[in-house]
Amino acid sequence: MRIEEGFQPIPFSEKNAYLEDPVLPGLLRRVLPDSVHKEIEPDLERLGSDVLEVLRPLASSASVSPPTLTQYDQWGRRIDHLQTSEGWRKIKAISQTEGIPGIFYERTYNEHSRVYGFAKILLMVGDTQEVFCPLSMTDGTARIIELLGKDALTRDVLPRLISRDPSKAFTAGQWMTERPGGSDVSLTETTAQSLGQEHPYGSKYSLTGIKWFSSATDSEVSVALARTGPASSGSRALSLFLIPLRKPLFPDPNSKTQPSPISNNIFIHRLKNKIGTHALPTAELSLQGTEGYLVSPLNQGVKSITPVLNITRVWSAITSIGHLRKCLSIATAYSRVRAVRSGSQLLQDAPIHVAQLAQINLLYRALTHLAFGVVRLLGKSECDVVTGEEGQRLRMLTPVLKAFCAEKACAGMEEAMTALGGAGYMEENGIGRAIRDGLVEKIWEGTVAVLALDLARSAQNGEVLNAFTSWALSIIETVPISLASQLDAPIKLLQEGLKALPKAYTLPLHPLAPRPALIVVGYIASSIYLLEHALWAVETAQPTSGIDVEVFKRWVLEAGLQSAQEDLERAMTSNQxxxxVDKAIVFGVRSGVKKKTKL
Known part of the structure; x- marks a missing residue:
């Protein structure tokens, strides 16, 4: 039989990414003022089509040609020529033209600008080949310059970082990670020696060291931590610098030659061989007398770089959710065309299959509502309209958002892949790349364990934890009598979780408590945001109100909150x-160690 003969599978066809999204249109209708919503929705509808018709073909082409590094030319001269794919460069240019990250600093819609910009990112990210990694750091760098930069930096560099013109726009990196410790910067080896000279951008320093993980190697500038005090002072002796990757930073546009990649004594040791994010040029760099400009107050680099970390953690969460969105969209589209039972039934009519898709959909809804709850707080904070309690909630929920979304989204993507059967395992549909790329979000900007400890530091402040608890209870208290009996069980479970949190964060902190406590907080926060949306839908008689209430109930009762609370209780009651025994399980029982079985 010829391949053209016999049964021919019907290719699935996705619809407008925005209009078909099960969460975003309703969420934006609730959280945005009517005037803002009416103005931006046509743009999001247009983007929903462009995601499939413009970005997705480029994403496929970008993955064909990964970045390459040529360290030496024919004559043995060091050149460090980095070549990225044309698809990568075009996706970056499209993103900048879309206002990523410019929307956040134009602030056309004031504190709502963050919601608008991240809505676009959510729709695009699954088809952008991790271009949003350097753009997230560009966003963070822009915020640092906005907060700390001298007038010349604000005049010269900031407009480039937020430009919508790709021919002028800069991207920025963030150089923190070094060989002694990933998220632990206390052992930073890179040193910065003052040159005793002032530059319009800040005091001039010479930096020497190794930056082990640079994911914006093709950028124009980077922010970096370097040691300006004794090693014995750990992270308290680090300062923050802005570094041009090439000099001069603003070359003569009429010149026939551009600055050499090594003109600021930055050398690429090698490109990283990663399991995913293949189009993203991630490298190991050495700084050998590299010129940088002091941005932070001396020895206050860790505190000064915090805005970058907070912003990139939100980007990381949205990236996880965006990959999940794409996988869910593909699985849903496939169910509409794939026939089973000898061709007599579509998957969309098979209850067991629809139940699987509903579980993925439930996860996507919960994570999206959690993310945009935090995004709204970030927008308010940047526009100075945040209340004290909202600011404390933002501090607490930022690490939770990043860790919880990364942890949960990957499992959802795998379920979406299996919903296509063997077709899901094929590289062409993009689910495999989404899973590989999405996995890194569980590591970048802090693992769950690292972020759990960060959360613990903030939650030990009674005011911060009280701000979160009082907010959650205030939403619960608004449940109308008409829904009280229907929501009794999920509300009681949420209240139990809230009561357990103060004990989990009481000093001395139990060594096993932080991780399960973060997961409990993630479940509670996402549940409260779902409840808030469901109550709005009921109050305003939205056609989706019944579904929104059911989504809240199922998420609380069926998605894992109770088991998460049991994990926390188990951790809290664990003894030495x-x-x-944990050590024995992992490393074996050594001679001389008494065997213990009672737990």
Whole structure:
């Protein structure tokens, strides 16, 4: 039989990414003022089509040609020529033209600008080949310059970082990670020596060291931590610098030659061989007398770089959710065309299959509402309209958002892949790349364990934890009598979780508590945001109100909150004996160590 003969599978066809999204249109209708919503929705509808018709073909082409590095030319001269794919460069240019990250600093819609910009990012990210990684750091760098930069930096560099003109726009990196410790910067080896000279951008320093993980190697500038005090002072002796990757930073546009990649004594040791994010040029760099400009107050680099970390963690969460959105969209579209039972039934009519898609959909809804709840707080904070309690909630929920979304989204993507059967395992549909790229979000900007400890530091402040608890209870208290009996069980479970949190964060902190406590907070926060949306839908008689209420109930009762609370309780009651047995399970029982079985 010829391949053209016999049964021919019907290719699935996705619809407008924005209009078909199960969450975003309704969420934006609730959180945005009517005037803002009416103005931006046509743009999001247009983008929903462009995601499929423009970005997706470019994403496929970008993955064909990964970045390459040529360290030496024919004559043995060091050149460090980095070549990225044309698709990568075009996707970056499209993103900048769309206002990523410019929307956030134009602030046309004031505190709502963050919601608008991240809505676009959510729709685009699954088909942008991780271009949003350097753009997230560009966003963070712009915020640092806005907060700390001298007038010359604000005049010269900031407009480039937020420009919508790709021919002028800069991207920026963030150089923190070094060989002694990933998220632990206290052992930073890179040193910065004052040159005793002032530059319009800040005091001039010479930096020497190794930056082990640079994911914006093709950028124009980077912010970097370097040691300006004794190593014995750890992270308290680090300062923050702005570094041009090439000199001069603003070359003569009429010149026939551009600055050499090594003109600021930055050398690429090698490109990283990663399991995903293949189009993204991630490198190991050495700085050998590299010129940088002091941005932070001396020895206050860690505190000064915090805005970058907060912003990139939100980007990371949205990236996780955006990959999940794409996978869910593909699985849903496939169910509409794939026939089973000898061709007599479509998957969309098979209850067991629809139940699987509903579980993925439930996860996507919960994560999206959680993310945009935090995004709204970020927008308010940047526009100085945030209340004290909202600011404390933002501090607490930022690490939770990043860790919880990264942890949960990957499992959802895998479920979406299996919903296509063997077709899901094929590289062409893009789910495999989404999973590989999405996995890195569980590591970048802090693992769950690292972020759990960050959360613990903030939650130990009674005011911060009280701000979160009082907010959650205030939403619960608005449940109308008409819904009270229907929502009794999920509300009681949420209240139990809230009561457990103060004990989990009481000093001395139990060594096993932080991770399960973060997961509990993630479940509670996402549940409260779903409840808030469901109550709005009921109050305003939205046609989706019944579904929104059911989504809240199922998420609380069926998605894992109770097991998460049990994990936390188990951790809180664990004794040293359990810790010892954990070691024995992992490393084996050494001679001389008493075997213990009672837990």
């Amino acid at each position: 004996e359990r810790l010892d």
